[in-house]
Amino acid sequence: MSAIESVQSPTTKADWQALADAVIPSLETRAFIDDAFVDAVSGETLATLNPASGETLAQVASCDAADAELAVAAARSAHARGDWSRLAPAERKRVLLRLAELMEAHKNELALLDTLDMGKPVSSSLGDIEGAIGCLRYTAEGIDKVYGEVAPTGDDSLGLVLREPLGVVASIVPWNFPLMMTAWKIAPVLAAGNCVILKPSEKSPLSALRLAQLAKEAGLPRGVFQVLPGYGHTVGKALALSMEVDCLAFTGSTQVGKQLMQYAGQSNLKRVYLECGGKSPNLVFADCKNLDQVAQHAAAAIFHNQGEVCIAGSRLLVENSIREAFVDQVVEAAKAMQPGDPLDPASFMGAMVDETQYRSVLDYIAKGREEGARLRAGGKALEGPGYFIPPTIFDGVTPAMTIGREEIFGPVLSVFGFDGEEEAVQLANDSDYGLAAGLWSQDIDRIMRLSRKLQSGQVFVNNWAGPDMTVPFGGVKQSGNGRDKSLHSLAEYTELKTVWMALTP
Incomplete structure (x- = not known):
């Protein structure tokens, strides 16, 4: 039995480290x-x-x-x-x-x-x-x-x-x-x-x-x-x-x-x-049920994979009547999504891919502060080795702000407020990108109206990124063809x- 085969079913950080120790010397690099x-x-x-x-x-x-x-x-x-x-x-x-x-x-x-x-x-x-x-x-x-x-x-x-x-x-x-x-x-x-x-x-x-x-x-x-x-x-x-x-x-x-x-x-x-690329809008209306669960989904939509996701729900659009309380719930959800050792199965987030990406994300965070967005969570890199950035949330973002328009490709959430469907759709479609969009509501008429109006290759209704292999994945506008x-x-x-x-x- 090889050293790799000896680590059959890793379940702990120590198991995965043992497998890494066995795999690294045998890497094919040609x-x-x-x-x-x-x-x-x-x-x-x-x-x-x-x-x-x-x-x-x-x-x-x-x-x-x-x-x-x-x-x-x-x-x-x-x-x-x-x-x-x-x-x-x-x-x-x-x-x-x-x-x-x-x-x-x-x-x-x-x-x-x-x-x-x-x-x-x-x-x-x-x-x-x-x-x-x-x-x-x-x-x-x-x-x-x-x-x-x-x-x-x-x-x-x-x-x-x-x-x-x-x-x-x-x-x-x-x-x-x-x-x-x-x-x-x-x-x-x-x-x-x-x-x-x-x-x-x-x-x-x-x-x-x-x-x-x-x-x-x-x-x-x-x-x-x-x-x-x-x-x-x-x-x-x-x-x-x-x-x-x-x-x-x-x-x-x-x-x-x-x-x-x-x-x-x-x-x-x-x-x-x-x-x-993408700068995907995630629209949350006040008629949603179980807003605490929706907040969990909204946080995971941006912080999964350290935010290094083309369809990340990086623009959270929330109806103003519930915005303050809902953002509080998203901030609370993000506390359980902190970065940790990638070899630890309990870690929700890992490290940014390299120093270049790490510096780029930190620059965007600095830009968000400079342009007047309200920092609600995160905002600083973790100390120690590696390229770790915690979940970062900005509220009060406007379409004129850099963090509200450009793809950051990191764990940075931009929150916008809206009043009514017309403003929500205008904000959602005000982007060069059109890869994905999320829509949270219990109103089926609204769901059907907005699903057609959102300029996106994919619309996720009361979920984020749920589709399986049976449906196509892709975007419109500058998100590709x-x-x-x-x-x-x-x-x-x-x-x-x-x-x-x-x-x-």
């Missing part, structure tokens, strides 16, 4: 190109850090344009061979379900890697891994359930609409939910018969490299799945500019999303599916082909 783990062509590496301590976990291959060229060539060759793209759907399903089984068998290890890499609590990481496994299973089961079409014609013709794989897809994923976002971005790509080149964030590459080992074991053919760790401005840019990449799938900032669209235009007009999850995601990675046959009378 790129995965054409079915082999290799150093970057340049020999360069980058350090991936543990944000809870600031210590270096490993030196990981830092890929650039030369590595991208090799991976793209391998993917194009694999696609041309057809040992995945032309494989029977039932066989592709079998391989992906096998990969899901392997992920299940190694879920503690995978969760630990994400916790070590980006500082999130291990309990949260375990939930993410379950989500990643569920995504893979759901999407694999959908492979043979998305049909083509037969066009309505006369007796002299037969019109067919076929769905074919796009070819080579580059999936660029963020650091906040490393493996779950990876699953969302690769499962439909592979299910549709494409080859995928995964570019994990330079801040959290470890679980992606472990996934490559499992993908090979599951039986994915050579060149079909590859992993290129490295920086966005080097290997990410090279993939985006490649004339041989047919599609970019990206989750990350709006600024980078715009750059990727420019790169697509400068190269081969490749498809670009973007899931970008792609859709993850559901069978709709499969369609994005296929090409429609029309076949029109003239029939002999």
Whole structure:
């Protein structure tokens, strides 16, 4: 039995530390190109850090344009061979379900890697891994359930609409939910018969490299799945500019999303599916039942995952008749959501991903004070090693304030007051973003009216972020244009082909 296998079911901080001690020496840190783990062509590496301590976990291959060229060539060759793209759907399903089984068998290890890499609590990481496994299973089961079409014609013709794989897809994923976002971005790509080149964030590459080992074991053919760790401005840019990449799938900032669209235009007009930033409004009306429970949900909507969430409910809009008392309840709820050691299963929040993000959040907090918002909770970093910031709540925020408009990507809640539906909708929609919105009310007529008026790809009614794999995830406006999850995601990675046959009378 290996040292990793000896820690079977970690339940305590000591158990998780023991598993970390066993996992870290065996980390795979090389790129995965054409079915082999290799150093970057340049020999360069980058350090991936543990944000809870600031210590270096490993030196990981830092890929650039030369590595991208090799991976793209391998993917194009694999696609041309057809040992995945032309494989029977039932066989592709079998391989992906096998990969899901392997992920299940190694879920503690995978969760630990994400916790070590980006500082999130291990309990949260375990939930993410379950989500990643569920995504893979759901999407694999959908492979043979998305049909083509037969066009309505006369007796002299037969019109067919076929769905074919796009070819080579580059999936660029963020650091906040490393493996779950990876699953969302690769499962439909592979299910549709494409080859995928995964570019994990330079801040959290470890679980992606472990996934490559499992993908090979599951039986994915050579060149079909590859992993290129490295920086966005080097290997990410090279993939985006490649004339041989047919599609970019990206989750990350709006600024980078715009750059990727420019790169697509400068190269081969490749498809670009973007899931970008958010500044999501969470509307609470006075007619809500159980306001203490709603306050718990409102706090969790922003403080989960240290606020490093694209759909974080970072703008809390509360009807003025209940605002003061409700904010008191949110402040009270936040007291139980303080950051702690990410390896402690009892911790609700962990560390910010790195010093850059940590400093950025603290700068926003300072800006909130300067611009006149009322600080109700938090506001100061924790002392000691690591990048820890407690739940921070500002009341009396206005749309003119920086913290009320810009995506902070940290545990900072901005509270606005409103009087009536019209003002609530105006405040909610006064944003460049449109990824998610929450609506808390017992009035079904109001719910139906406002669900249509809110400019958002998703509206959560009397919940926050509750949907499962059966519905699409994505935004409008500058939150992007792609859709993850559901069978709709499969369609994005296929090409429609029309076949029109003239029939002999």
